[in-house]
Amino acid sequence: MNILKKYWLVALIGILFAAASFMIYKKLSKKELPPNLIAGVGRIDGDLIALSSKYPGKIIKLYVSEGNPVRKNQIIAVLESREYKAQLQGVISQIKAKEKELKAKKIELEILKGTLPEDVKKAQNSVIAGKSLLMELDKNIDSLKKIVDQDERDYERLKALYEKNLIPKKRYEEIRLKLEVDKNKLSSLIEKRKQIVSEINTAKSTLRQAETVLKKIEAFEKGISALESGINALRAKKKQIEAILDQMEIRSPVDGYVVDKIRNEGEVVGAGMPVVTVVDPKSLYLKIYVDTIENGKIKIGDKAVIFLDAFPDRPIPARVVRIAKKAEFTPKEVAVREDRIQRVYAVHLKPEKPQPFFKIGLPAIG
Numbered sequence: 100m101n102i103l104k105k106y107w108l109v110a111l112i113g114i115l116f117a118a119a120s121f122m123i124y125k126k127l128s129k130k131e132l133p134p135n136l137i138a139g140v141g142r143i144d145g146d147l148i149a150l151s152s153k154y155p156g157k158i159i160k161l162y163v164s165e166g167n168p169v170r171k172n173q174i175i176a177v178l179e180s181r182e183y184k185a186q187l188q189g190v191i192s193q194i195k196a197k198e199k200e201l202k203a204k205k206i207e208l209e210i211l212k213g214t215l216p217e218d219v220k221k222a223q224n225s226v227i228a229g230k231s232l233l234m235e236l237d238k239n240i241d242s243l244k245k246i247v248d249q250d251e252r253d254y255e256r257l258k259a260l261y262e263k264n265l266i267p268k269k270r271y272e273e274i275r276l277k278l279e280v281d282k283n284k285l286s287s288l289i290e291k292r293k294q295i296v297s298e299i300n301t302a303k304s305t306l307r308q309a310e311t312v313l314k315k316i317e318a319f320e321k322g323i324s325a326l327e328s329g330i331n332a333l334r335a336k337k338k339q340i341e342a343i344l345d346q347m348e349i350r351s352p353v354d355g356y357v358v359d360k361i362r363n364e365g366e367v368v369g370a371g372m373p374v375v376t377v378v379d380p381k382s383l384y385l386k387i388y389v390d391t392i393e394n395g396k397i398k399i400g401d402k403a404v405i406f407l408d409a410f411p412d413r414p415i416p417a418r419v420v421r422i423a424k425k426a427e428f429t430p431k432e433v434a435v436r437e438d439r440i441q442r443v444y445a446v447h448l449k450p451e452k453p454q455p456f457f458k459i460g461l462p463a464i465g
Contacts, residue, residue, distance in 0.1 A: 137389060137393045137396060137397065138464060138465070139387030139388055139389050139446065139464070139465055140387060140388075140462065140463075140464055140465075141385055141386045141387035141388060141462075141463065141465060142385075142386060142459075142460055142461060142462055142463065143383055143384070143385055143386075143457050143458060143459055143460065143461040143463060144383070144384060144385070144386045144447075144459060145378045145379070145380075145382045145383040145384065145459055146378065146379070146382040147358055147376045147377075147378055147459075148352060148353065148355075148376060148377050148378065148379070149373035149376050150175055150176075150349050150351065150352075150373060150374055150375050150376065150377060151349070151368070151371050151372055151373045151374060152178050152346070152347065152349055152368055152370065152371075152372070152374065153343075153346050153370060153371070154178075154180065154183070154343050154346065154347065154370050155180065155367070155368065155369045155370050156178030156179055156180040156347050156367070156368065157178060157179050157180070157365070157366070157367045157368075158176055158177070158178055158362055158363070158364050158365060158366050158367075158368065158374065159177055159178065159179045159364065159365075160176060160177040160364060161175075161176045161360070161362070161363065161364045161374070161375075162174060162175060162176065163175055163176075163357045163360065163375060164357065164360055165357055165358070165359060165360050166356060166357060167356060167357045168355070168356045168357075169351040169353075169354070169355060169356060169357060169377055170351065170354055171351060171352065171353055171354050172350050172351065173350060173351045174348050174349070174350055175349045175350060175351055175374070175375055175377075176348075176349045176362075176374050176375070177347065177348050177349075178347040178348075178349070178368070179347065180343075180344070180347060183340055183343050183344055183347075184344070186340050187337065187340045187341065187344065190333055190336050190337045190340060191337065193333050194330060194333045194334060194337065197326060197329060197330045197333065198330060200326060201323065201326045201327065201330065204319065204322060204323050204326065205323060207319065208316065208319045208320065208323065211315060211316050211319060212316060222302055222303075222305040222306035222309050223306055225298070225299075225302035225305070225306075226299060226302040226303055226306055229295055229298050229299035229302055230299060232295055233292065233295045233296065233299065236288060236291060236292050236295060237292070239288055240285065240288045240289060240292060243281060243284055243285045243288060244285060246281050247278070247281045247282055247285050250274070250277055250278040250281050250282075251278060253274050253278075254274050254275055254278045257270060257271050257274045258271065258275075349374055349375075351377055353377065353379040354379065354380075355377045355378050355379040355380055356377065356378065356380070357375055357376070357377055358375075358376045358377060358378050358459060359375065359376045360374075360375050361373050361374055361375060361376065362374045362375070378459060380453045380454070380455070380457060381453050383449075383450075383453075383454070383457040383459070384417075384420065384421075384447045384448060384449040384450075385405050385417070385447070385448040385449075385463050385465045386445055386446070386447055386448075387445075387446050387448065387464075387465045388443040388444065388445055388446070389443060389444050389446050390442075390443050390444075391426060391442055391443070391444070394422070394426075394443075394444045394446075397419060397422060397446060398419070398422070399419055399420065399421070399422060400418060400419060401418070401419040402416070402417075402418060403416075403417040403418060403419055403448040403465055404416060404417060404465070405417050405448055405450060405463055405464070405465050406463060406464045406465075407456060407461060407463050408461070408462050408463065408464075409456065409461075410456070415450050415454060416450065416451045416452075417448040417449055417450045417451060417465065418448070418449055418451060419446060419447070419448060420447050420448070420449040421445075421446070421447035422444060422445075422446050422447075423444045423445040423446070425444075426442035426443065426444055427442065427443065427444075427445070446465075448465040
């Protein structure tokens with residue numbers, strides 16, 4: 100009985116030793132992948148976004164540090180520019196001054212519109228009335244000239260009769276008096292005509308002056324239009340400076356996290372100088388290297404699987420999204436199958452869904 104137990108114990112130890120040896124061999128021996136699979140090692144990479152200011156300024160507030168999560172449109176940093184603030188205040192002052200000038204010119208234009216056209220109208224009416232009166236006076240003068248001519252003929256005729264004592268003296272005196280009265284009337288009308296002609300000429304001169312001054316309204320309107328255009332130009336400049344000052348706030352364009360904080364508060368940065376770099380987790384991918392032999396078997400869109408070193412038993416579905424078009428010398432951290440292979444191609448494997456565990460620089464297998 101003791102001998103039987105001894106044999107069983109030896110057999111069990113032998114079986115356990117054989118199993119352990121097999122497991123160790125299997126663990127240490129090189130695994131061969133099926134011919135349709137290609138493996139590669141690499142690190143998690145992503146499209147870094149360098150956040151910079153479009154205009155120079157001093158960083159007065161920096162709200163993030165390396166590793167901080169950020170949301171889209173979140174303010175990352177605030178810059179200050181005294182020069183642009185001074186320009187803005189100057190433009191605002193110019194706009195206020197121009198607006199006051201515009202208001203004054205509009206009031207003056209209203210006054211001109213209320214007085215100058217009335218002056219022109221009065222002068223026109225004076226010319227018209229004078230011409231009408233002159234025409235009527237000329238008719239009266241012509242009629243009176245005919246009467247005077249007749250009086251002169253009657254006077255000469257009656258004078259001859261009076262000298263021959265054929266008519267009484269009273270009759271002679273009457274015709275002589277009538278001739279003198281009509282001549283005086285004619286002279287008076289002629290003088291009045293001269294006065295009316297002078298008044299018409301004065302009215303015409305006043306009309307010309309009023310019409311000339313009337314053009315001042317057109318000049319004022321053009322001046323007001325030019326002033327309004329100048330104000331609009333200043334307002335556009337104001338909006339431009341305000342847009343510049345608004346862009347002094349650096350905002351994150353994506354939901355992601357801060358990879359690197361390049362600048363600190365108090366530093367002065369130039370236009371285009373990066374302040375922080377962020378990355379969108381959706382853009383993270385595994386960058387592996389494939390030798391020139393295996394590269395021909397891969398195409399864009401092929402299915403892939405990613406294994407993080409931290410989770411070797413958790414496969415992450417992915418796709419081939421990029422294959423380098425140019426080979427490069429094998430990087431030091433990449434193990435190649437054969438020493439004779441000197442060049443490899445970079446292949447990007449992007450997970451089908453964003454992975455919260457992905458971080459730039461993490462080693463992984465794809």
